[in-house]
Amino acid sequence: MWMDNDFLQGEMQKVEEQLKKALKTRNKSVQQELTKLQQSGGKRLRPVLTILGGTFGEYSSKEVTALAVAIEIIHMATLIHDDIIDDTKLRRGSETMHTALGNGIAVYTGDFLFSRAFMQIADFAETNLMKDISKGIAYICDGEIDQNEQRYSKSTTFKQYLKRIGGKTAVLFALSLASGAHKAGCNRKMSSKLGVIGKDIGMAFQIIDDILDFTSKECSIGKPAFNDVIQGVYTLPVIYALESKYKKETEQALDMITEDGGKSLREVLEKTDAIDKSRKIAMKYIEKARKKTMELPDAIGKELILNIIDQQISRKF
């Protein structure tokens, strides 16, 4: 498995150490929450991809890990802000920041993390990379704004869904691989190739994440099942069900989600094969990412990226 690779483990240890330093703040309760957020871990896929992207060029540990840290901080900032908006109470099994400290502090802590990420990037990056990353964040916000506008909308289309997850998730995956490569001196062509692979991995990742909201138990995913639907975020399985001949039934199931605990929705998703159909779309992205990765030149990162791609298929949390 990719996480057992010695090189990657060594680099990720550096990332964790630098992350700890970068998350230092003088406010005690904020500090406590940030430490908790770091320790609760998560998969760290984005910094891992940044490092792997770097292996396709002249890998410089200091520069690539610093960039990986900045990208993980951006991710953390968006997590904190997302949790406020979605009012997610639990993440990775522990209380979210706005639940613990209130919305106000959570909004500012997210802002604080964005500024920290930029400080970190300004420490070593040229302005071009800066621009790419800023543009990436703007896209992420666009995706989140879309998601917010489409909330509780039963007419969200497949296309709108793809665009939305493209912004809110895939952009940062793309940025991770591409910026790692760029920092290691890869040319524009190679960096964008890796960016496209990152985007496809991100798309697959988010679709599978969305599926898990229907199929997982709270204990494994670290947040309540059906959380998205309850928050009015209708993801691919729901969109498929709404597009089927069971449209009316799906609409009713959505409206009674809190009353019946998702029983009707589970039934209609089964009838419409919506989960399987969604999984197929995720598989398409996985195949695309796989194919393009196979075409890459040899590098430590190549096998590991393939491994990450394959692992998405069997992901349970």
Next chain:
Amino acid sequence: MWMDNDFLQGEMQKVEEQLKKALKTRNKSVQQELTKLQQSGGKRLRPVLTILGGTFGEYSSKEVTALAVAIEIIHMATLIHDDIIDDTKLRRGSETMHTALGNGIAVYTGDFLFSRAFMQIADFAETNLMKDISKGIAYICDGEIDQNEQRYSKSTTFKQYLKRIGGKTAVLFALSLASGAHKAGCNRKMSSKLGVIGKDIGMAFQIIDDILDFTSKECSIGKPAFNDVIQGVYTLPVIYALESKYKKETEQALDMITEDGGKSLREVLEKTDAIDKSRKIAMKYIEKARKKTMELPDAIGKELILNIIDQQISRKF
């Protein structure tokens, strides 16, 4: 008056034009709100100070106005986030963004603006300036986090208050003057001198702003009077009253603010001379800023900065 100066008017017109471009976004309702926010104007003190800072070096219109735009965008982003936290319904007489579009979209629009500001800065700034600005935003967030933690606390001290407004307001004023100077090639010493002046102007500005919350009518300040107190943000006049022998009375007045519409609080503030005492502190900062500005070399900015400083004293909104 400083706003009648031809040079400044010309530069500020460029700022407005660039601001309009920088605030473009594909989401229609967000676009509408951003346009409204730009058109509602405000004093634009921060970009004005950036431009004036630039006149102490070799002024380059293109570079300094682009920086001024970035700083105003950062200010707008913090305004949007502040209004969410304080649940301010009106700003400059019109509905705030989260009131119009909901908290979710307002959080992301703030984030979007931060990323836009960084894109703008990355377009022309060197990484050092980038770092200073990122650090500035981190301080602003620190100030806001403090304010949130001190909310409804009747034991907030004078020192805590100064630190808090130093972060939430004065830092960006300092950054405006200093970065403008820096961008125009002033040396570190001159830039920091201007930064200190900016900080003092910012301190005076915020104290006066806080006083106006008690003395203004809704129609002139564009938001309801006593808004701070209602939101649990206890500013200098309240802190003075709480430190006086009328402590108990002040505490009671704070607790009944919504019931009696601020009648008791107004009485206790009068008895304790709290508004006048606060005004004296503002005057101290104004004197300091004045004195240091007088020591500056001749430049278009010198007289205009003095004029801005003096204007603070008589500010009614």
